Amino acid sequence: MILQDEPSLLERIIRVLNYPFVNQTEFKVSILSLLLLVTIIGIATIISRYVRRFLESRVLPRVNVEAGLRYTLLRLVHYAVIVLGVLYALKIGLSVDLTSVAVILGFLSVGIGFGLQYIASDMVSGFILLFERPVRVGDRIRLKDGFEGSVEKISLRSTTILTNENLAVIVPNSKLVQNELINYSYPTQKVRLNIPVGVAHGSDLEKVSEALLQAAQSVDEVLADPAPRAHFSGFGDSSLNLEIRVWINEPHKHPQIRSSINFAIDRVFREYNIEIPFPRRDVHLHPSPMKISNDESSTPATSTAER
Secondary structure, eight states: OOOOOOOOHHHHHHHHHHOOSEEOSSOEEOHHHHHHHHHHHHHHHHHHHHHHHHIIIIIGGGSOOOHHHHHHHHHHHHHHHHHHHHHHHHHHHSOOOHHHHHHHHHHHHHHHHHHSHHHHHHHHHHHHHHHHOSSOTTOEEEETTSOEEEEEEEOSSEEEEEETTSOEEEEEHHHHHHSOEEETTSSOSOEEEEEEEEEOTTOOHHHHHHHHHHHHHTSTTSOSSSOOEEEEEEEOSSSEEEEEEEEESOGGGHHHHHHHHHHHHHHHHHHHTOOOOOOOOOOOOOOOOOOOOHHHHHHHHHHHHHO
């Protein structure tokens, strides 16, 4: 009779780790396979981080690539590495056939279409923003509901916008794709500001035009080319309506630039003694018939009735 040696402690541990507590034809799950799955995904995350850092510090600075396109390329690299890492982890860690993964994803897509349609719409919109790039990182945008700020981050589901108040507004990507918005930085940074102003009737418009141009040219952020222009927009009820049209190349500062131009207009108008009128209304008061004694009012009432 041959006695077999008992397995060592290490062999027992390996046997326990390799024991498949889920044993199906398509895949097998054990403690060791789960550890391999998590390890491979973690390694893919680390590889993605180092690849993006290498591209951002060594490769992209040598190529003339704008900041928005650079961000898009780095995000695509990150998603590609993570997806490949997850697929490889499923194949190695769980011994899953990739064709069965495709079938599972097909069933999941049906569930997503019914239960997670809004999240799926945001994710598809995220890819549209990254590829089509109507909104880029660093752009100055204004949403339809009044939010305005700079785009800080475009992720797969949402976009982060930093407002002038230093508040981070998280906007679903589908809202940026489906709704109207104003992009001050697309396609270039150069934008025009139209600043309205009214002067009193009878003002010398040549003098007013000269004052508006002087006020605009005194602001450092206003571009000399194209030059500012004064525009007479029409006659108002109590004023002559004009606009000073200026060009700037810092759209993220347009509220501050607009304020500086308004300050300059007020200062120059005071120097030129140009009046900015207030709305005026003429009110005519008609006397109402006063009630007096019946004896005194009887005669007019009778005569009125006779008419």
